[in-house]
Amino acid sequence: MYAYDEIDRAIVHERVDEFRDQVRRRLNGELTEDEFKPLRLMNGVYLQLHAYMFRVAIPYGTLSSEQLRKLAHVARTYDRGYGHFTTRQNIQFNWIALADLPDALAELAEVGIHAMQTSGNCTRNVTADQWAGVAPGEIEDPRVWAEILRQHTALHPEFSFLPRKFKFAITASDHDRAAIKIHDIGLKLVRNDAGETGFEVLVGGGLGRSPFIGRTIKSFVKGHDILSYIEAILRVYNQYGRRDNIYKARIKILVHELGIEKFAAEVEQAWSEIADGPLTLDDEMIEDIRSRFIYPAYEKLPAEPDELRAAAGDARFEAWRGNSVAPHRQDGYAIVTLSLKPAGGPPGDATAEQMDAVADLADKYSFGEIRVGHEQNLVLPHVAKRDLPALWAALDKLGLATPNVGLVSDIIACPGLDYCSLANARSIPIAQELSRRFANPETAALIGRLHINISGCINACGHHHVGHIGILGVEKNGEEFYQITIGGRADEGAELGVLIGPAVPYGEVADVIEDIVEAYLSLRQRPDELFVDAVKRLGVEPFKERVYATR
Amino acid sequence: MPLVKNGQIAADDFVAVADDAELPAAGPVLISATRLLADPERLVARNSPLGVVWPNNRDVAELKPWLDRLALIALVFPTYKDGRAHSQARRLREVYGYRGELRATGQVLRDQFTFLVRNGFDALDVKKEADAHAFREATHRYTEFYQPTGDGHRSALQLRRQRHLTSAS
Numbered sequence: 001m002y003a004y005d006e007i008d009r010a011i012v013h014e015r016v017d018e019f020r021d022q023v024r025r026r027l028n029g030e031l032t033e034d035e036f037k038p039l040r041l042m043n044g045v046y047l048q049l050h051a052y053m054f055r056v057a058i059p060y061g062t063l064s065s066e067q068l069r070k071l072a073h074v075a076r077t078y079d080r081g082y083g084h085f086t087t088r089q090n091i092q093f094n095w096i097a098l099a100d101l102p103d104a105l106a107e108l109a110e111v112g113i114h115a116m117q118t119s120g121n122c123t124r125n126v127t128a129d130q131w132a133g134v135a136p137g138e139i140e141d142p143r144v145w146a147e148i149l150r151q152h153t154a155l156h157p158e159f160s161f162l163p164r165k166f167k168f169a170i171t172a173s174d175h176d177r178a179a180i181k182i183h184d185i186g187l188k189l190v191r192n193d194a195g196e197t198g199f200e201v202l203v204g205g206g207l208g209r210s211p212f213i214g215r216t217i218k219s220f221v222k223g224h225d226i227l228s229y230i231e232a233i234l235r236v237y238n239q240y241g242r243r244d245n246i247y248k249a250r251i252k253i254l255v256h257e258l259g260i261e262k263f264a265a266e267v268e269q270a271w272s273e274i275a276d277g278p279l280t281l282d283d284e285m286i287e288d289i290r291s292r293f294i295y296p297a298y299e300k301l302p303a304e305p306d307e308l309r310a311a312a313g314d315a316r317f318e319a320w321r322g323n324s325v326a327p328h329r330q331d332g333y334a335i336v337t338l339s340l341k342p343a344g345g346p347p348g349d350a351t352a353e354q355m356d357a358v359a360d361l362a363d364k365y366s367f368g369e370i371r372v373g374h375e376q377n378l379v380l381p382h383v384a385k386r387d388l389p390a391l392w393a394a395l396d397k398l399g400l401a402t403p404n405v406g407l408v409s410d411i412i413a414c415p416g417l418d419y420c421s422l423a424n425a426r427s428i429p430i431a432q433e434l435s436r437r438f439a440n441p442e443t444a445a446l447i448g449r450l451h452i453n454i455s456g457c458i459n460a461c462g463h464h465h466v467g468h469i470g471i472l473g474v475e476k477n478g479e480e481f482y483q484i485t486i487g488g489r490a491d492e493g494a495e496l497g498v499l500i501g502p503a504v505p506y507g508e509v510a511d512v513i514e515d516i517v518e519a520y521l522s523l524r525q526r527p528d529e530l531f532v533d534a535v536k537r538l539g540v541e542p543f544k545e546r547v548y549a550t551r
Numbered sequence: 552m553p554l555v556k557n558g559q560i561a562a563d564d565f566v567a568v569a570d571d572a573e574l575p576a577a578g579p580v581l582i583s584a585t586r587l588l589a590d591p592e593r594l595v596a597r598n599s600p601l602g603v604v605w606p607n608n609r610d611v612a613e614l615k616p617w618l619d620r621l622a623l624i625a626l627v628f629p630t631y632k633d634g635r636a637h638s639q640a641r642r643l644r645e646v647y648g649y650r651g652e653l654r655a656t657g658q659v660l661r662d663q664f665t666f667l668v669r670n671g672f673d674a675l676d677v678k679k680e681a682d683a684h685a686f687r688e689a690t691h692r693y694t695e696f697y698q699p700t701g702d703g704h705r706s707a708l709q710l711r712r713q714r715h716l717t718s719a720s
């Protein structure tokens with residue numbers, strides 16, 4: 001966890017005061033809605049179908065138990081008792097009143113949480129691997145760099161009015177859990193032959209109406225130079241990104257239209273003007289940030305504690321352990337994922353009571369730390385293995401031990417037509433129906449890793465293009481229809497899914513998905529050939545045949 | 552539209568002259584980029600202060616040869632949501648070392664004052680009277696800044712570096 005110093009605290013409190021003044025001027029008519037809109041967006045306030053929505057940043061997905069309790073408090077006090085964790089390490093509250101927002105923000109600021117730039121055409125919340133700092137085999141903890149980036153991009157005077165939104169993601173692992181290839185800038189920590197730490201920099205990834213996988217613009221940028229290099233990318237984008245058409249305004253379009261080589265050359269030129277300037281980091285600066293991260297004092301614990309052996313006879317515990325518990329870099333500890341995808345529930349929702357209870361469990365079993373991942377689940381990152389049976393029992397009572405992490409019912413879905421004013425179709429009820437169909441843990445385990453992603457319109461908030469199965473809501477003659485793609489993936493081998501055929505009506509989506517899954521089960525070469533790998537080997541044809549033969 | 556210059560409401564000494572109009576014999580004038588670039592040598596040699604309105608889609612590097620002889624560069628925000636001139640301002644000040652007046656024109660509103668000043672603007676052609684009077688308040692809201700720009704503030708990282716070195720010694 002990063003602990004704010006007095007500079008961070010001052011900025012966050014000053015931002016709350018500024019927003020309070022902006023809301024006051026809006027409410028008394030000094031600001032028109034048109035003038036106010038970008039100001040509120042830059043503080044995470046959207047106008048939705050029913051009410052204002054409030055999006056709060058959880059930078060690089062790390063929360064303390066104190067912070068999570070404060071989020072629960074906001075859900076209870078200003079909203080309807082729950083919050084929604086999103087794919088970009090934010091939490092959204094759907095029913096908040098404009099006049100209450102400054103107070104809610106002030107309460108969050110007390111524990112070092114803000115909503116700066118969680119929407120609007122500016123640099124957004126910096127996201128990272130939710131296992132950062134605990135996954136085995138990392139180069140180093142990427143959150144130190146994510147925090148440096150968070151600070152640099154907060155209230156940036158030059159880049160607060162970009163052509164369009166701008167998102168960063170960062171990882172330090174070979175296995176990409178942060179989906180860096182579908183971000184405007186993706187950063188991968190690497191070490192060069194001289195042993196120096198730096199970044200492979202990717203640019204121009206993004207989904208939405210015209211999806212693109214990010215391209216490598218520079219294979220190695222030294223850590224000390226990362227801010228000036230990123231400044232150069234943003235400067236080129238700010239000046240040349242398209243502003244004539246909102247659908248062509250993301251950096252991916254600029255990169256695509258110029259070509260990656262030409263774009264890279266422009267960036268080099270802009271970089272040459274500012275490299276070795278005040279943005280160059282030195283070791284003291286990096287150390288200062290690193291020293292404000294608090295790491296647990298791990299104990300020396302056995303890798304196979306008696307408690308685990310004793311619990312091994314309980315089949316439900318074992319199913320959960322096999323599914324939701326991952327190896328930790330520290331012997332005797334484990335990373336535990338808490339599924340926010342119970343059968344029949346809206347993906348990513350958590351009640352205030354659940355948040356409070358998870359905060360208590362984090363204090364008891366995870367050094368007071370919680371993580372939020374882009375799959376819309378929570379993580380307890382430092383659990384002693386001997387505590388796993390006790391933790392499981394507690395989570396099971398809370399409904400947070402569904403053993404479906406990474407499986408077919410661990411669905412990523414956007415809010416869709418239930419909340420969103422841009423939606424063509426509902427997302428959440430489709431997710432709920434699918435999670436009921438695949439509720440049997442044995443069936444889900446038999447199917448294996450399979451990511452379903454659902455978006456209610458082409459904006460792709462549910463990342464449908466990169467779901468192993470993607471479901472996209474479209475409108476046909478006033479009715480909800482869904483296009484189905486297969487073979488997408490969001491990890492280091494990121495790919496866009498391929499459409500299997502004509503869109504299907506709302507009532508048939510779950511049947512179609514079942515057909516696809518059955519086709520896979522009968523076509524896979526071995527039980528451990530994953531769905532995406534089978535699609536890669538076979539192409540979409542056999543799946544298409546299966547789905548449309550009887551329709 | 553009140554002009555706020557170096558923090559004070561001030562009179563505008565510059566007279567904007569259309570491309571097809573005769574330049575007055577003396578006095579500060581503000582002309583278009585097209586007019587300037589058509590005959591720069593003769594125009595900068597004129598004995599009165601010269602200002603240019605520079606569009607936000609043209610590279611400011613083109614101005615490099617004339618920077619030390621321009622008294623005013625006016626950059627344009629067609630709407631405040633179009634942030635191109637923010638980058639132009641920083642390049643003029645921090646990369647090319649322009650020291651004359653740098654004026655923000657167009658939809659210049661109070662909620663951008665801090666950003667504008669941080670990017671090197673010292674004159675703001677403010678859209679609303681009330682905003683002009685709120686200049687001091689609006690630009691003194693923040694006491695700390697994360698990014699180093701040419702505005703003289705030390706960035707958070709620079710302050711921490713110093714703190715780090717002091718505590719180490």
Ligand code: HEM
Binds near residue numbers: 048086463
């Ligand atoms: C309900 C209110 C929401 C609205 C109005 C909204 C609006 C939008 C729009 C317009 C875009 C497309 C931007 C573009 O392509 O230039 C977008 C992208 C995105 N949204 Fe949302 N969104 C909402 C909620 C969410 C939620 C709940 C999530 C997470 C579950 C989310 C995650 C994303 C992501 C990851 C993208 C980026 C996709 C890309 O790379 O293009 N959004 N959103």
Ligand code: SF4
Binds near residue numbers: 462
């Ligand atoms: S994908 Fe469309 S429907 Fe879903 S949240 Fe985004 S904008 Fe709304």
